[in-house]
Structure formats: structure tokens, C-alpha cells
Amino acid sequence: MATVPFLLLIEDDDAIRTALEFSLSRQGHRVVTAATGEDGLKLLREQRPDLIVLDVMLPGIDGFEVCRRIRRTDQLPIILLTARNDDIDVVVGLESGADDYVVKPVQGRVLDARIRAVLRRGERESSDSASFGSLVIDRSAMTVTKNGQDLQLTPTELRLLLELSRRPGQALSRQQLLRLVWEHDYLGDSRLVDACVQRLRAKVEDVPSSPTLIRTVRGVGYRLDAPQ
């Protein structure tokens, strides 16, 4: 990721699209834009950006649907741009696979910081590996295998698993995880953690509804256990 981050901005409002493109370009990103979800999906296939900034309210297929369609094939990071921080929107957005969200009106700096934080999650930090039962986390290749099969994890899911696996058996609070994984300040939205844990469980657990690896510690947060 030494190169200039390459972003796809999907936003229908001309003024916002222009302003954000302008602002993000000044922060040192390369930006391509699309005004609709359909155009965005087309651009995604053609140009392979590093990250997508996605408006929720789009004509035609909306942001949530775009997000779900991307997740079927791609694990690249998605940041939702929501004009409403109505809670249900945030929940739906996170369930459809977004890595993070920002609420309009957003300052360019804040969005830039979020983008860089999300992109950092895919960076390699160490070169060892760890295994938890049938789950093997290879920190040098940044891959996770379960029963020898590669798991497709988004950078956020991977980072969450890495942070948990670094402290096996130790419970981490949602606020701690928000700082470690999302690099959010003390006001991070704990639902980001919960939604990401759900998605991660769906991929790594044998039975996602009764997890044996990523355990909930009531009143604290989450913990990664090696199965006995």
C-alpha cells in the first residue's frame, strides 16, 4: 500500500460528489466517482479500487444493496456515507457488510482518517502464525485458513481476528477493539464491533450461533479461545 490510495466514491449528489472528490484528492487520494450504484459496480470491476466510499441514499439500487452485491465477490473495504444516523440505517449498513460508516456532513479530515485506518488494517505487522483448533492465522501471508481452506475475510475482519488472536483467552472490551481495529476515539460505535464479530463468526465458527472460538464475555466484550 505504498502507492497512493485509489478510492471509488459512489454518491448521487453532484455538489457532495464534487466537494468530496476535491477534498479527498487534496488529502492525497486518487479518486474515481460514480453517481449511481450500477455505475459504481461497473467501475469496481473495471478499475479495482482499494476502497469504496458509498452513499446510502442512491437512486436505483441503494447503498445497502450495492454493499451486499460487492460482498458476494469482494472483500475490499467499504465505508458507508450516511445522511441519516438513524440507528436502523447504521445497523442495516453494518449487516450488509460495511467496514465503517461516517455521518454527513463529514469533514474531509475525518473521512480521510477513517479511510487510512481501514486501509492500514490490511497491512502486515508480524511474520508468525497461530492456530486455534482448525483455524490457522498466518500473520506473514495475512491469510486465515480453516481446515486448510482459505477464508475470505475483509481487512477489518482480519484485523479483528488478529487483535483477538494476539491476546488469546483475554477478554477485550468493545471500546478497546474500536481503538485497536477501527482506530476510533472513545466515542466509537460498539455496534461496529458486534456486527463485525457476527460476520467473522459466520466465517470461522463451525456453528456460528453457538461459537466456540470467539466468545462473548458478558459485561466486558469478546475473547478468542483455543477450543479444548
Next chain:
Amino acid sequence: MKLSVRWISLRLRLMLVFALVALAAAVSASGIAYWLNRDAVLTRTQNAALDDFRKSLQDNTGSLPLMPTCPELQEAADRMAATSQKYEVLLIGKVKGGDCEAPSNRDLFTLKVVPQTLVTAVNRERKVDESNPYPYHLYWQRITLGGKPYLVGGAKVIGGGPTGYLLKSLENERADLNSLAWSLGIATGLALIGSALLAQAAASTVLRPVQRLGDAARRLGEGKLDTRLEVSGTDELADLSRTFNKTAESLQRRVEDLSAREASSRRFVADMSHELRTPLTAITAVTEVLEDEADSLDPMIAPAVQLVVSETRRLNDLVENLMEVTRFDAGTARLVLDDVDVADQVTACIDARAWLDAVELDAERGIMVRLDPRRLDVILANLIGNALKHGGSPVRVSVRTEDDSLRIDVRDHGPGIPEDVLPHVFDRFYKASASRPRSEGSGLGLSIALENAHIHGGEITAANSPEGGAVFTLVLPNAEPPTEAEEASGPADGEDRSDSGSAEGGTQ
């Protein structure tokens, strides 16, 4: 309870009135009937006895010699007593050798029994004139002997004959009249019972609709504006029911109208603040670029750019607050609960706003509370910001746990809040004084803080400290989270945080 007692008393009053009317009617009717009957019975018996006596006296004494003997008198008396009228006779006449008393029944009827007044009346001789052809008249009187009623009558035979008295027992008549009185009493009693039943029925027919009306009015008062009454009949109560229905209908219309208007104005504010966001987003994104370049701009233009930047920020805050308020008004605000260390949150809140120098924090670390950290931050920022603005530093923030609640006091060292302002500090857009500069916040801060406390089931109170300065106290309920306590077993794990009550999505 009071209501039901009142109902009973109305019922009682109705029954009482009915009973009184029935009693008056029955008593007067039976009284009149009794007296008429009694009069008729007694008069008939009396007249029959007296007529018979008069005739028998004439017949029997007429046949007596002028100066009869006592046994002759006795014989006449016995003869007279033997008639079908069944009365005793006492004849008194002058016989040879003085007066003779000849009773038909010596044990019962002697002259002693006859009242003196009757004797006097019988023996009084009247002057004979045109209107009074006889010197002596037949007199009678009713007396009681040994507890039994009797008729006593007496007459003197005209022309120096003996004086005759009769004693007729009225026992039978009394028995008849007694049984009549009994029947009348029973009839009165029945009438009373009937009237009570009638009163009950009348009370029910009147009170049931009244009670229905009362119930309906209560439901209406409780806000069930679609309450209507069934209207049957054309009486006053039906009229009242119709009026009630009309009133309820117009009330419902009015309330619906008002709430529709309120909803539309709320929707307008919500939509408006929503719409404002789109241009604001674009403006915010570019003003930042302007801000970065402010230093290198022409000094004549730089202040204008700074103004645009700072006012854009204020506009952002205002719109954000408006959105927050509309979410509370629409009831769409949700809690995002997490277990947090309160001291850490307070410190972070103060730190993030560069207030560390102006705020004294008295809080122990390790107080874990389950709450919405973002909303706690909003509350604290508003309370502390308000204290710094109006009270001046140092602002003292203390965090305590009391029983099942978390208590945070924010105390400033300013002049305190005037008593007349105190009840309004949480009102929207309330300004303590008209002269206060407009630029001090949106006027929504404390109101939003209060709403945020309420959504947690908590409360914020404002007061003046006895040592001076204003104190805002935030109390949030704290259902102690089982900190560090691990979950028991695997299967329960799967339930995740579905018990948290927040708006988390849980597709697993």
C-alpha cells in the same frame, strides 16, 4: 372508592324516596280503609244491637205490671238477653220495697259496670217539645271490661217503666278489625317491598346509563378519544349520550387535527434539517480546504474565510442538534449500550474538548456502567460546557455510585442560576436574558442533555449549591453489569447480546 359510595348513596336516596312515597300512600290508604271499615262494622253491630234492645225493652217491659216484682224483672231481663243479638241485659226498676237490679248475667253485668255518665244521661229527663217528642233517649257508650271491648247502652222506658241497660261484647268485631288491620299492614309491607324493588329497577335504569356515561367520560379522559356511547331511546339520558358522542367526536377531530399539524411541523423540521445536510456536506468538505489555505490567503480575505469556516461549523452543530431533537420527538432515538468505565469516559470527554485545565475531576476508575457512551458524552459536554460558559472555572465534576444508580455532579463557581430561570433551564431555546449574546450555543444543549438522560431512564436536575454556584446532577440507573464474570457455557454464548435491549442487529 369515593365514586362507588356516591353511586350507592344516589341509589339509596332513590329507594328512600320511593319507599317514603309508597309508605305514605299505603298508610293513608289503609288508614282510611281501616277507619271507614271500623266505623261501618261497629255502627252496624251497634245499630242492630241497640234496635233489637229497644224493641225488646218495649216488648218485655210493656208486659210487666206497673209495679213488677224483682223476679218478674229478672225474668224479663233473661228473656231479653236470650235474643239472637247475644247481649246481656240489666233491668233496674222500682219494685215493691225499693229498687231492684235484674241482670241477665250477674257475674258480668251490674250497675257498677255502667259508666256513671251513661247512667246520668239515661236518667236525665228532657223537656218534650216539637223537636224532641220523648223525654228519655237511648244512650250508648263503648267501654273496655277486663281488656275486652263492649258496647253499653241504656234507655228508660217512658211512662215510669224500668231502666234497661245492655252490654254487648264487641270481641268479634275487634277480631275482625284486627285481622283487617293485619292484612292492611301486610299489604303496606308488600307495597314497601314492591316500592323498593321498583326503586331498584328505576335506579338501575337511570344509573346504568349514567354509569356508562361516567365510564365513557373516564375513557375519554384517559385519551381513548374514539369512545362512543350507544344511543337508544329519546329520553334525557339518550340526549345526554348524544351530546357526549358529539363532544367526543369534535374532541377527537380537534386532537387529530392538532396532532396531524404537530406531526407535519415535526416532519417539516426533520425533513428540513435533513435537506440542509446535503449542501452542508458539500460546504463542509470544501471549507476545510479553505481553512487549510487561510494562512496563505490575502490578509484582507483571510478573516472572511475564517468566518465562513467557523459559521459553517456552527451551522453543522445546529443542524446536528436539530436532527437530534427531531429524533427524540419522533421517538426514533435508540440507545447503543456498552459497558464502559465512567471515569475514562468523563476524562476522554474533557480531554477531547481541551477542558482539562478548567475541570476538576473527582472520579474513581473502575466504575463500570452499561450505557450509551455517545449519549453520555453529549450530556457531559453540554453540562460541563454550560458550566464553563456561565459559571466559569473551575468546574468540579464528581462521579459517584448510589445504590442502583450512577450520579454525576457538575458544579461551577459562578453566581448560580436565578430562581425564576431555574425551572426553564432545560427548555428549548430558552435564554436567561434577552441581552445574552446570540452566539452562545444553539439553545438546545441542555434540552438535548435532558432527553439523553431520559432515554436512559435517568434524570438531570439543576439547583444552586449552598456554597454558591450552580449544580447540575445527572442520575442514570445502573443495573450493575457482572464485570469480569465470564459466561457460564458455550450454548448461552450464542445468544450474544440479544439481552442488551439496544437496537443491535442480530443476524447470526
